[in-house]
Amino acid sequence: MAPRFTLAIEELQALLGDRLQTAAGVRQHHAQDESFHAPAEPDAVAFVRSTSEVSEVVRICRRHHMPVVPFGTGTAMEGGVNATQGGLSVDMSLMNKILSVSAQDMDCTVQAGVTRKQLNDHLRDQGIFFPIDPGADASLGGMAATRASGTNAVRYGTMREAVLGLTVVMADGRIVKTASRARKSAAGYDLTRLFVGSEGTLGVICEITLRLHPVPEAISAAVCAFDSLEGAVNSVIETIQMGVPMARIELLDSVAIDAVNRFSNTDYPALPHLFLEFHGTHAWVEEQAETVAALATENGGRNFQWTANTEERSALWQARHDLAYAARAMRDNAKIFSTDVCVPISRLAECILATADDIKTMPIPMPIVGHVGDGNFHVVPALDTSNAAEVAAVEAFHHRLIERALQMGGTCTGEHGIGQGKKDYLEAELPAGVEVMKQIKQALDPESLMNPGKVITL
Template identity: 65%
Template sequence: MSVATALRNDWLEELKALLGERVSTAAAVREQHGHDESWHETAAPEAVCFARSTEEVAAIVKICAAHRVPVVPFGTGTSLEGHVNALHGGVTIDLGEMNAILRVSAEDLDCTVQPGVTRKQLNEHLRDTGLFFPIDPGANASLGGMAATRASGTNAVRYGTMRENVLALTVVLADGRVIRTAQRARKSSAGYDLTRLFVGSEGTLGVITEVTLRLYGIPESISAAVVSFPDIEGAVQAVITTIQAGVPVARIELLDEVQMEAIRNYSGLDYPAQPTLFLEFHGSEAGVAEQAETVGAICGDHGGGDFRWSSRTEDRSRLWEARHNAYYAALAMRPGSKGWPTDVCVPISALAECIVETKKDLAGSFLLAPLVGHVGDGNFHLSFLLDPDKPEELAEAHRLNDRLVMRALALGGTCTGEHGVGYGKMKFLQAEHGEALSVMRTLKQALDPDNIMNPGKIVAV
């Protein structure tokens, strides 16, 4: 037996002694945990551990740290930039069984959950309290994963992202220490803001095992509307004017004519295949009516048609389910294809230029790529539909993605508004952050000197 094999058996046997049958080396389990929903090739871990407590996560990490074995946290696997792929093998810690809602303080508008709790699970639990958690990335993602990737989604224009809505975290560090990043107070000036450091760290600095979240009262009145435009520039200009006018719209989503055709076929909606805005208004009945009137007038000024309303809960649910299924609707346009989702975010004043120029690129390409966007905060997405076994299609997707990102950076934007970096967008960080990237690398090396925490993601060390 070689020394390497002996060492491998040492850590694996230690993990089995700790967790018993909750350590799996089955090929199917390892493969399942070696990829997310993107096109990136599977990279399976050597073992998968199913943890049930912070103490177990800390014990797993201590064993891995002693043997310098990589550790990859795993929530629901709905990420899009290769975040959970085990590029260097090692151990994946599946946090799905850590799914307890530990505390809800209705009077303080906050709660604490384990990382495996999903957003839908939390809102179902909150249903009778008059509260809800608004961050909605579309997928029924785990809240630990949403914190780790700094997720946002359709409600971000009004309620912000995970960055604004995570109050505190419990984190297991690379050496097995357990820290709590903050107390429950709504503000603090006590020391470094460690909560913000770990929100968006994608498992490269530690494993999140508890999340304390901000909650909101369910609005008195909610109403959704759909409005179509003859061209995409008119739709985007309507969004820009709405945001600049300070209208507190809760959701404002853009779907181009390609994506609308996909949704018509996939979800059975009868809206025209034109550039379209999906809107939702929250507030009092009078406030919602006032918001809708203002936005309706703005849309009319930019060529938009009449609003089609969805005030009943079931109608709104169908509308937003169709929006959340946009990715699968796009894939259905080219059966057998893989999706390469990408996103950028730009200042709202630059949104029209960025989208119009991107559409020109797509018009000149042989690849199909529907466009959708959380455009109220300047964020939009493309899904390249391709056959990854055809080099010319991968090369074209790379070309278009590079042009998209560099255009966004030139306009003062970012290479990713919400998908995160993983390893899919690492190459753009130097152009975006410059010398600040070396500071990120220094932080990584200080907290994880042996580079065992999700290695190969965000920063190369």
């Protein structure tokens, strides 16, 4: 335990009792997320129950200059929960209450520790649902903090569109509500968007008001194999440019398909695939499916497998969501180095095909998978972090990939966030913007105690 935090930990212990933990196992659990970044343990972990309690915890930490690192479920991909400067990990898992649901207004307010699956289980019999699906059963506070999206983003948007308002504990312990429940407002600065995507560097998100959607009358899913990666990507571009309102449209190259087959016991042909889903009325879903099938066939698509069965659809999307674990299982004792670029849809084929050519020079298998309906794709190498040459080769590849995306008008991160690993690329992408971000950070967190070392470097 760092001596400089002894007094803070004593005060926190008095406030929280046995919900303030310093045991090695608890600190190790809160030292990392799903990324390859080196673990970094906090000095203590606080299991908080309410917004007022978070406020008191933050005030104690500020008095003793102790860093504060919010922790949701630990499923993020850029080391955002790693306590790189020690301090206090604030575990939000006990803040798991659904505070209100309005089916008439199609919104709800939840505590930050509620997970997306927990929310949808609660909404199941009300004819409404929350559509943002990053794969993992992430906490909604963490999803707001990282501006998460996932497979449904092409139709329903990301957390940026889903969050109507927040309750945030600031670096000085103040509790701030960022917006009302109104669907639109011109009331001053858009504080909600300021905190969505801030990755815990400006405050601790404690409550979230979310936009909900009606459950579609009909849902149909399909899997389609393609003769070539180019044909699969061109089908996506043509589908989007025709204005077909896809719910999900996911790309897996042949390496990804092989990994999925091995991990999930599926038997898809060893070819590039699109995984598709359509939402709407029965007639509208059928019309959409026919349009996309025709486009896919023209681009070398074949072996369509259709289903409207709930269990079969769930199995299909579970196989897709398990891709990161499937990629990691391709090699023993590997860690995932997940890339995360996003480009304008008109440059998607060019970017993916150039990336596929680049992968041919690499010493390890590197699946390509993506939420390609909005131009976002990932390369998912399973990395032996003890092999310095391999790490250097993957990092150099990552640099080339991001440079390629930026040159095409894209971004270094479509959904994972900046965390530890992409700070330099953020400066390359938005140099003047980063200077403004630094000014905001200094104004709201002058001691840089809120998740220090993430997003920007002061």
